[in-house]
Amino acid sequence: MATTSDTDKSPRAANQAPPTHAAEVSNYEIVSHYFEMAADRLGLEDDVRAVMRSNYREVQVQIPIRQTDGRIHVYSGYRVQHNAARGPYKGGVRYHPEVDLDEVRALAQLMSWKTAIVGVPFGGAKGGINCDPRALTKDELQRITRSFIDKIEKVLGPTRDIPAPDVNTNAQVMAWMMDEYGKLHGHTPAIVTGKPISLGGSLGREAATGRGVVCALEEYLRDAKAGEIRDKTFAVQGFGNVGSWTARFLRQRGGKVVAVSDVTGAIRYGPGLDIPALGEHVKKTRSVVGFPGAETIDNDELLALDVYVLVPAALGGVISLKNVSDIRARLILEAANAPTTPEADEALTERGVVVLPDIYVNAGGVTVSYFEWAQNIQQFSWEEDRITAELARHMREAYATLARVARERKVSFRTAAYIIAIGRVGRATVLRGM
Numbered sequence: 273m274a275t276t277s278d279t280d281k282s283p284r285a286a287n288q289a290p291p292t293h294a295a296e297v298s299n300y301e302i303v304s305h306y307f308e309m310a311a312d313r314l315g316l317e318d319d320v321r322a323v324m325r326s327n328y329r330e331v332q333v334q335i336p337i338r339q340t341d342g343r344i345h346v347y348s349g350y351r352v353q354h355n356a357a358r359g360p361y362k363g364g365v366r367y368h369p370e371v372d373l374d375e376v377r378a379l380a381q382l383m384s385w386k387t388a389i390v391g392v393p394f395g396g397a398k399g400g401i402n403c404d405p406r407a408l409t410k411d412e413l414q415r416i417t418r419s420f421i422d423k424i425e426k427v428l429g430p431t432r433d434i435p436a437p438d439v440n441t442n443a444q445v446m447a448w449m450m451d452e453y454g455k456l457h458g459h460t461p462a463i464v465t466g467k468p469i470s471l472g473g474s475l476g477r478e479a480a481t482g483r484g485v486v487c488a489l490e491e492y493l494r495d496a497k498a499g500e501i502r503d504k505t506f507a508v509q510g511f512g513n514v515g516s517w518t519a520r521f522l523r524q525r526g527g528k529v530v531a532v533s534d535v536t537g538a539i540r541y542g543p544g545l546d547i548p549a550l551g552e553h554v555k556k557t558r559s560v561v562g563f564p565g566a567e568t569i570d571n572d573e574l575l576a577l578d579v580y581v582l583v584p585a586a587l588g589g590v591i592s593l594k595n596v597s598d599i600r601a602r603l604i605l606e607a608a609n610a611p612t613t614p615e616a617d618e619a620l621t622e623r624g625v626v627v628l629p630d631i632y633v634n635a636g637g638v639t640v641s642y643f644e645w646a647q648n649i650q651q652f653s654w655e656e657d658r659i660t661a662e663l664a665r666h667m668r669e670a671y672a673t674l675a676r677v678a679r680e681r682k683v684s685f686r687t688a689a690y691i692i693a694i695g696r697v698g699r700a701t702v703l704r705g706m
Contacts, residue, residue, distance in 0.1 A: 297613055299378035299588045305614040307381070310690030313683070320698055327377060329353040333423040335401065337416055340409055347403050348372075349420040353433060354380040354396040357700035360431050361397035362387060362638060364438025364466075365420075365445075367413075371400035378588075379438075382609055382631060383638070385693035390635040390670045392642040395697075397433050399424075405440050414448050421452040428453060430462035430649070436641050437466040439512075439587075443478075447471055462648035465641035474644035475656035477637075480663065482517025484636015485607045486525070487664050488628055489581070491671035492603075496626075502526025505544075505579040507601070509533050509571070510586030511560055514607050514634065516551060518583055523547045531574045532560055533586075538574040539566035575599060584611035591616045599625070606630040621684050629686040631693060632674055639666050 297305075304325065311321050335347040350373055353361045363383040376398045384396025401420055405413055427433055437446055446464045450471065453463045461472035469475065476483070486501070493499060506527055508519045511534045519529045528544035536559040539545070545566065553563045561568055575582065575595055582601035584590050588610035591599065596616040604620065604627040606612065612620070612627060620627055643659055678688035 297589070298374050299610045300374045302588065302610045302613055303378040303381050306686065306690050307694065310687055310694050313681070313687065314691060314694060314698075316694065316698060320702060323701060324355065324694065324698060325381075327352050327354050327380060328356065329427060330373065330377070331424055331427055332373060333420065335416055335419045335423070337412060337419065339412055347401050347416060349399070349401045349423065350376045351399040351424050351427060351433070352376045352380040352397060353427065354398075355384045355697055355701065356395035357697055357704055358384075358388060359393035359395055360429075361433035362394035362436070362641065363397035363399065364436045364637075365399035365401070365441055365449075366439035367401050367403050367405050367441055367445075368439050369402055369404045371402045375588075376400050379609060384697055385631045385690060386635045387638055387642075388693040388696040389632050389674070389689055390639050390666045392639055392666070394434075394638065394642060397435075398438075399435055400438075413445070417445055417448045418452040421449050422456075425453055425456055428463060429457075430460055430645070434462065434641075434645060435464050436638070437513075442466070443468045443473060446473075462645050465644040467644070472644075472648050474640060474647055474654070474659060476659040476663070477640050477644055478513065479517045479521075480640035481514045481607070481634050481637035482519075482521055483660070484639065484663060484667055485514065485518045485583070485585075485605060485633055486521040487636065487667035488633045488671065489603075489605055491668055492626070492628055495671070495675050500526070504528070504581055505530050506581045506583060507531040507574050507577045507579045508583045508585055509538075509574060509590065510584070510608065511550075511554060512585070514637075515583070515585030516547070516554075518585060518607055519545075519547045520551070530579060531569070531577055533571050533574050534560045537561040538569045538571045539563055540569050540574070540577070541566040572598070577601075581605055584608045586611070589613055591620075593619070596620060601625065604628065606633050609634065617684075617686065627684065627686060629689045632670060632685070632689050635670070636663055636667065639663055 331351045333349045335349050336344050338344050379398035380396050387394040446467045450464050454460055466477055467473035504527055506522055506529045508515045511532050522529055531540040539560050550563055576598040578600045581603045583605045585607035591612040593615045596619045606629055609630050647653055674688050677692055678685050
């Protein structure tokens, strides 16, 4: 099946960069560290802090599936709802062998901060199933998806909790989810976002996260008076939905993408890779390796390339104390969720490396998900030009606030982002009554 993001466990999809080192800390520890750091700066009261750091609801379900070989395999499905003070819970569902409750908790919390940063009226949630789509038939994948929705439908709803695609899920998976929910509640397109266009999906949704990443970069370069994209070199770790669209938009703007990677390895081409041609190569071979004219390199080497911008667009924790001293990029553009551990983040800041944080940089996806949801509620479709313009406006306004807070408080972009997000969610939580 075609995927919208990445995986990193054998048998591996060719659109995800492998982890370069064992994780120093979990995603949940990373997110919790950044939350506590910003909460301390805000002087957040203990009772409000306790509400905001904990999840409203955690659901874990058993998904037994008889596979084509006749054996029954029991998968675990998760849905974690973090905070809905600002609107319905919103967050993707990932299919990955290593999905567990700890990871889903972290990602749900990140969604609360992400929606707050870009000002869309959603809370935060996340879901996942510990399966490997690469090892499943399409029929098995559909039965797993439908069983999952059947078992969690009571906590979902178009004004309660709206799933979306994430790692290894796509428009087809969302169509199955919508249909299964519809069997129980009637036709409800707004129950999921990231659907096929013919079933109420939004134009521009597939490219949204990558487009948002590039919008974030443009805002930073303009504010910092650091030139334009066409003057810069880039290395992109991960060539799934986010990484491939980011690379495509960078090349369209004249940027030189000199290296990319997936689970099969990494490639480098000094004059700049032909990204559309590379995309066709990956469709045929399911790997970036072997692209004509490009040199095969190690993924560790990609992270250490002397480029202006490093774009981690794979999984979390890939930049750590074990490799941070090797990084030579001037700017880290976090297209993945939690790709930098706290210790590495501190080391980068001390060296003067600018890090644009995940909760701002990759918020384009949830922003356009909001547009899709709004279109479904209105039963009216928007033109793609409007969607693109509205996404750019959200990213521009979010950056302006982010940069102002960073300057006023003399903090990093990450700390500023968490201060803004926690402040907005905290105010809504208090106003609604805890």
